[in-house]
Amino acid sequence: MTLKVTKLLAFILFMGMPFLANAQNGPDLTDALNHQLIPLRTVEPDTGFADLEPLKAILKDKQIFGLGEATHGTHEFFTFKHRMLVLLVKELGVKTFVIEGDFAGAQQMNDYVLYGKNSLNQGLVGLGIRAWMTQEVADMAEWIKTYNDTQTPENKVTFWGCDLKLAYFMVEPVKQYLTANHQLTPVLDSGFSAMRKYGHPLTETDKASVKAALGELSKISFNKADPGKLALYQHYVRQMQQCFDYVGAYSKLFPARQDNVRDKYMAENCEWIYNQTGHKKMMIWAHNQHICKSSGSEGHNRMGMRLAKTFGEAYYAVGFDFYDGAMRSFDMQTMKYVAVPIAPAKADATGNVFSKCSAANFILDFKSASANPVIKNFLDKEVPSSFYGAEYNAPSYVEHRLADSYDGVIFIKNTTPARSLKPSQQ
Secondary structure (H helix, E strand, O other), X not given: OOHHHHHHHHHHHHHHHHHHHHHHOOHHHHHHHHHHOEEOOOOOOOOOOHHHHHHHHHHOOOOEEEEOOOOOOEHHHHHHHHHHHHHHXXXXXXXEEEEEEEOOOOHHHHHHHHHOOOOHHHHHHHOOOHHHOEHHHHHHHHHHXXXXXXXXXXXXXXXXXXXXXXXXXXXXXXXXXXXXXXXXXXXXXHHHHHHOOOOOOOOHHHHXXXXXXXXXXXXXXXXXXXXXXXXXXXXXXXXXXXXXXXXXXXXXXXXXXXXXXXXXXXXXXXXXXXXXXXXXXXXXXXXHHHHOOOOHHHOOOOHHHHHHHHHHXXXXXXXXXXXXXXXXXXXXXXXXXXXXXXXXXXXXXHHHHHHOOOOOEEEEEHHHHOOOHHHHHHHOXXXXXXXXXXXXXXXXXXXXXXXXXXXXXXXXXXXXXXXXXXXXHO
16 A cells, blocks of 8 residues: 555545544434433432332442532432432432531431431531522432431431531530540640631641640540440541641642542541441432542542442442533622523533433433443543533533443433522521
């Protein structure tokens, strides 16, 4: 073959690459997806699971279920996760619920759903995330409480947080214990005062006070605590160390460093909860990028990556995706939540690809769907997916291989904003 012919063939192949890519994302892929997806009858929480029967067979041997969300302000993501929780509890034996909320503060909600202590609003505040102050999250918590009211103690669902958001709820019970047992020293008291500034810049003096207090706390056994609270007190101290490490990881030059520390400890807390509850099946509610099994274009070391390494096939991560709609977004100027429209997903994004399927809303399990080579090729490609937090600023995407990131996806074609709490619950 002459050099001229070789160059001509290379040119033709190069020019044809866009057409090949489009073909892979075209009718053949849509047709293949239509034969593998599980259509959803509804995204609202109810007790009918006929449409989810195929999913039950896929999930029956899993232990930890990570359910993500592409935004922190989408009604349908929240309500379908509520529906999934009902399925997992009633049909698959899940007894532990974990949310992307403060570990210590979530005990306010746990006391509410187990014993009716505190109030629903106190429980929501304890989670430490404004995005969870919605009617959908409130309704989900109320469902857990109502369910628990009908169950024996061993069958009740416990409510946990895995994040590092607040200082009060980890400091106050430990301080009260030490005060009651005459173990509160000036060093500890000074350290607790500094810890309460968590979430705001700490001076070098503050950091020194926290470090000294943590040194003293490491020597305290909490052996006079109620046996049911002993492990919790010990983990409150561990959370104080986590928060101190998180503050210390701040870097203007390497902002991902602090995010990595946060996800590292979110994973550690999930593992602690799993072990503390006696290895009971667990559902985790967090953002897509926390539950995912790969870093993607962000390059972060996420919670889901650590959970996948620890639990292997027992961990099943589900990403959420959408085509267009609106979300509840926090406006930093007015300091209020507003409804913000989101433009349709761009042409090569997963949301656009999935929008062409026959079902508007569906579940796709990657392992079973990958039996089709057309779908496998798509799942193995670098593709963009929508990626928003609690605030909408501009169209945002993360580039990743779906097969590396998740075990499946839940697609909601058109979305609406999460709803504000009823006045009676605020």
